[in-house]
Amino acid sequence: MNDWIKICALNDIPQLGSRVVQREGQTDIAIFRTAEDTVFALEDRCPHKGGALSQGIVCGNKVACPLHNWNIALETGRAIAPDEGSSKTFPVKIEGGFVLLALPVPAHA
């Protein structure tokens, strides 16, 4: 089950830019906003060498990793061929001008 968590206003993320969501003890999540105001959420780790994707340049529905310029598809988290690998994606949506992110509830058992 997921919780939808309010992250920030859409306008707190620049177009073709990103924000970083920090989680206690877990990998950061990068939230991206495209030119068309679609938002995507990815684990902030490039499948190549772990670069912070949030720091990359967003073009169309892709982000170029700042470390070695791998291109990652925002929708699927998958590296654009011929590179291989993928970053985890998270459900994200816009409601009333706010960005909501669904995080898996940590297992307490």
Place this chain on the structure above:
Amino acid sequence: MNKNSKMRLVCIGNGMAGMRALEELLKIAPDLYDITVFGAEPHPNYNRILLSPVLAGEQTLKEIVLNDLDWYQSNNITLHLGKKITEIDRVKRVVRAEDGTVAEYDRLLLATGSNPILLPIPGMKLPGVLTYRDIADTEGMIAASSQYKNAVVIGGGLLGLEAANGLKLRGMNVTVIHLADWLMERQLDRTASQLLQASLEKKGLQFRLSAQTEEIVAGESGRVAAVRLKGGETIPAELVVVAVGIRPNTELAEKAGLHCSRGVVVSDTMQTYDPRIYAVGECANHRGIAYGLVAPLFDMAKVCANHLALYGIGRYTGSLTSTKLKVTGIDLFSAGNFQGGDGSEDITLSDPIGGVYKRLVIKDDKLIGSVLYGDTVDGAYYFKLLREGRKVSDIRDKLMFGESNLGDAGHQGQNKAAAMSDDMEVCGCNGVCKGTIVKAIKEKGLFTLDDVRKHTKASSSCGSCTGLVEQILMFTAGGDYSASPKVKPMCGCTDHTHAEARQAIRDHELLTIPSVMQFLEWRTPNGCASCRPAINYYLLSTWPHRAKDDPQSRYINERAHANIQKDSSYSVIPRMWGGVTTADELRRIANVVDKYKIPTVKVTGGQRIDLLGVKKEDLPAVWKDLDMPSGHAYAKALRTVKTCVGAEWCRFGVQDSTKMGQDLERGLWRMYAPHKVKLAVSGCPRNCAESGIKDVGVIGVDSGWELYVAGNGGIKTEVAQFLVKVKTAEEVMEYSSAFLQLYREEGWYLERTVHYVNRVGLDYVKQRILEDAAGRKALYERLQFALKDEPDPWAERVAGADRAQFEPIKPVAATAGVTA
């Protein structure tokens, strides 16, 4: 009638040209056509230029397939293999195959390639006489080599020699008969050809030059048994390969009434005289040339696909081609017009014992041709000069020594790829061995440097090994690799060059990235990580104070004003004017290191202090506590001005280099540029500040200052070139500024000063800076104007600007149990 609304595209010819055009078309308009392909051979599209390695036993047929049957299927292409088209009915718009298969078309693509030329002599049709064109020929030769002993190859051109080499490697006695006085006379001059012949003779090949074949003689079995030359000599041969040239295959087009003249005549849009019919590859005649090589078809395919996709832009304006012989162990390159002729001059280097021969042909102050034997490392450089048509007078004395795309380090001192073993590392950045690159080129059918970079990562980081990768590509894919658009587009988003983008921004007063992309018809909605930063720079440098910076189009370092590290932390380098610091600054630095638990403090090569491992969210506070200006060590901008101690303290110093360096740094800091810019000032010719390898290097002498420009100490050490000697510090400032402003206005993004000056020539720079005093002053003033009121980015952010990127969002963790 067409059962759906799609147009029908029929391609006659299932070879490299036709399929490349379809690939390009599918990339940009995947659903526009119902596509049907007819191929006369029973195989899917394969890489014809690799038939020689197959014959030589270095590769298998399976390995050279470019598009397997799945490719056709997954792209919904109807494929007719082994069906030769015999008729085009242009009125009914239908093509007919030998077996009666018909296909209607709205657009027709002719890619029928070329046919081998046959000799008008008796015996050409005997069993055992082959040409060298396709898989069947290659298989025939391989089969014959296992049964028979003697082979004759008629024709000592590229193809003939590759055939001869392959047959020899398969154990046959091979004699090459050649009509001209020397081998490969269309690609080589006599001297280079003689060196080539000597090495081929060492491999065991035999030659008859200036020899004419009179008859191919049958034996008792009816199979070929010998070749008889004019003059009477008879050479035994159970296999004869005729490789005397090729001719565009225009039979079908001619029958259909299309205008042909040594090829199907096409316009710059690859259209034949029937506007529904296009032609690409070896069957086409473009501006009077029918190319017999593979390289030009890549450009042709792109242009043709663009028009088939109804985009209506793009023209093919011809290709320059180069030649590389695919015979293992022989290093040979030729390009352009190397026979010279009236008004041409030669520069020659000849070392027959060392096995090296180089000849450069120059006409009207431009390189027009080159032949390299034994050392082809500079082939790509000469090819570039040929293509660009750059004047060479100012580099004439160095021209013979070339300029390979090869850095100084990272590849074990190797500069000849052919001499490297498969397990030797080519790319020291990404750990890529020669064997890996060769394998990728062969298996994935790569043809360009960009392809190799994408697939193997070799040469994709620092680029130091580019020259080696080019050689490997040349050798593995043949001379055909150098598909040479005369101009190189900025990136995959456009066909426009950097020069054209700069020009459009200036001429049409474009002020935003979207307006540039719209004006120049960018193919992607918002560019890519390579073109957007370039355009952003061009806008800011062309229209200072008018164009607005777009942070999202800057690489992260320039957006965060710090250098990203491998663990996504940042490094901070404050500015220390001229490398001079104080106890106060050092104390503040020490306090910051303690307070923010900065793990590493390092002295840089640019006489400053680097704080490594700073968390991004700490950056604004670190800057505030440091209370020093940004060192721009992260930017394509003025970095450091390195200085020696100079006349103030040094017993040898004749000028106050420290003061000069500080003045330069204060005058030029915050200056963005196409790439990073480094300066140095030395107080005497001992040059302790290493001014000789800087973008602008200043050396004090007793009577004034010497200015050197376009040096580089990185990937490839480039010694700066002397620009001028001036008397006063003010002049140092004015001349240095003017040079840097010229570079800022004309350099291409990511082009260092050395590459800029190599491109435009030092003579041009001298003319703009030294000979035109008013122009120099204007350049100086334009730089002053651009830098006026440019803020210190750190102070701006300390004051509160641009905070969001430094503040991570910490969501209130969902209270456990409250799940939706």
